[in-house]
Amino acid sequence: MPENTKPKSGFNTRIIHSEYISPDGFAAFPVAIHHASTVLFDSVASMRERSWLDKSTYTYGLHGTPTSFTLEARLTEIERGEHCLLTPSGLAAITLVNMAFLLSGDHVLIPDNVYGPSRDQADWLSRSFGINVSYYDPLIGADIAALIQENTRLIWLEAPGSVSMEVPDVPAICAAAHARGVLVALDNTWSAGIAFAAFEHGVDIIMQALTKYQSGGSDVLMGAVITRDKELNNRLLLAHMRLGFGVGMDDVYLVLRNLPTLQLRFNAHDQSARKVAAWLANRPEISKVLHPALPDCPGHEIWQRDFTGAGGLFSVLFDAKYGEEQTDRFVDSLKLFKLGYSWGGAHSLCVPYRMQHMRTKWSEHGILVRFNIGLEDAQDLITDIEQALATLT
Numbered sequence: 001m002p003e004n005t006k007p008k009s010g011f012n013t014r015i016i017h018s019e020y021i022s023p024d025g026f027a028a029f030p031v032a033i034h035h036a037s038t039v040l041f042d043s044v045a046s047m048r049e050r051s052w053l054d055k056s057t058y059t060y061g062l063h064g065t066p067t068s069f070t071l072e073a074r075l076t077e078i079e080r081g082e083h084c085l086l087t088p089s090g091l092a093a094i095t096l097v098n099m100a101f102l103l104s105g106d107h108v109l110i111p112d113n114v115y116g117p118s119r120d121q122a123d124w125l126s127r128s129f130g131i132n133v134s135y136y137d138p139l140i141g142a143d144i145a146a147l148i149q150e151n152t153r154l155i156w157l158e159a160p161g162s163v164s165m166e167v168p169d170v171p172a173i174c175a176a177a178h179a180r181g182v183l184v185a186l187d188n189t190w191s192a193g194i195a196f197a198a199f200e201h202g203v204d205i206i207m208q209a210l211t212k213y214q215s216g217g218s219d220v221l222m223g224a225v226i227t228r229d230k231e232l233n234n235r236l237l238l239a240h241m242r243l244g245f246g247v248g249m250d251d252v253y254l255v256l257r258n259l260p261t262l263q264l265r266f267n268a269h270d271q272s273a274r275k276v277a278a279w280l281a282n283r284p285e286i287s288k289v290l291h292p293a294l295p296d297c298p299g300h301e302i303w304q305r306d307f308t309g310a311g312g313l314f315s316v317l318f319d320a321k322y323g324e325e326q327t328d329r330f331v332d333s334l335k336l337f338k339l340g341y342s343w344g345g346a347h348s349l350c351v352p353y354r355m356q357h358m359r360t361k362w363s364e365h366g367i368l369v370r371f372n373i374g375l376e377d378a379q380d381l382i383t384d385i386e387q388a389l390a391t392l393t
């Protein structure tokens with residue numbers, strides 16, 4: 001119908017349906033932010049034909065848009081995997097793995113130094129959902145074989161534990177697990193997928209809190225689960241849909257925007273953290289520096305054997321003669337280091353922990369304080385710690 005004879009639609013219809021067709025030929029580096037709940041189909045036939053399990057196409061915003069598919073592809077590349085699913089937080093990625101692979105009556109082995117909210121979730125699964133949970137010594141290595149039961153389905157690993165920093169023997173634990181047909185999932189957040197090649201060391205399922213280094217801006221919560229095996233990914237996909245784990249595309253964009261500098265930032269955090277850690281190792285107030293690249297750290301030799309870097313997160317144990325009142329004063333006296341959870345951003349952070357409340361077994365006496373070394377000048381961070389240490393006496 002010629003334009004001038006077309007019946008004029010009403011105002012409300014026009015503001016909804018008027019269409020601007022952009023000219024071809026636009027090219028730029030940023031990934032486009034495709035927001036969508038509804039995804040459109042050409043015909044009923046194509047609607048019926050498409051399956052949300054098929055990620056070579058689109059069905060509904062919950063399962064992704066080109067923006068989230070791009071981030072999934074890049075994370076797959078970083079970890080040298082085959083499949084990736086995004087979740088609304090790192091903890092949600094842990095939930096996804098637990099829901100995909102554990103049924104009531106199953107047994108799961110979790111390291112005693114696991115990320116706190118992950119432990120809380122496991123205790124909840126045990127109390128309310130009939131899943132049997134055992135905590136194991138993170139330095140157990142091949143002896144984990146003795147803890148594997150008939151109904152053990154999954155072994156979690158954290159390398160290293162993000163508070164007390166023990167570095168587990170990942171290949172030994174994976175070998176023992178696989179000998180009994182048990183899956184191994186690794187929380188690989190500490191290494192950002194840069195400093196530890198998890199699949200090469202035998203891990204089946206990698207979980208990342210993208211909230212940390214991948215986002216790098218202290219402004220996004222997101223997680224990812226990465227696998228190589230299609231069957232494992234299919235089970236994760238089903239659980240992902242059933243749990244309704246969609247992610248916001250603006251957040252996905254923020255992560256994509258910061259990914260190109262991931263390695264540069266990680267290396268900068270690593271260099272500064274080693275300077276600060278080495279300085280702390282010479283201080284009389286500190287009894288141990290729990291930094292995987294330093295010999296005080298349990299599992300240091302395993303870190304040397306298996307890892308290629310360390311990032312910015314480590315902890316110290318104060319001399320046992322200092323009580324909590326004094327170490328709290330130390331933390332409160334820091335000026336550049338801010339008090340807050342999380343890590344991987346540009347700002348340095350510090351958190352004191354009450355280890356006795358967090359662990360089944362903890363035999364150290366001094367108080368543990370964790371540092372996230374940001375991107376400030378290392379010397380300024382050292383000067384800040386030095387003035388705060390002076391408040392101890």
Ligand SMILES: *Cc1c(COP(=O)(O)O)cnc(C)c1O
Pocket residue numbers: 089090091092115158162187189190209210211212221222223342
């Ligand atoms: C932060 C963190 C998580 C959880 O990530 P969120 O996005 O904060 O839920 C999981 N594991 C480790 C080791 C973490 O540090």
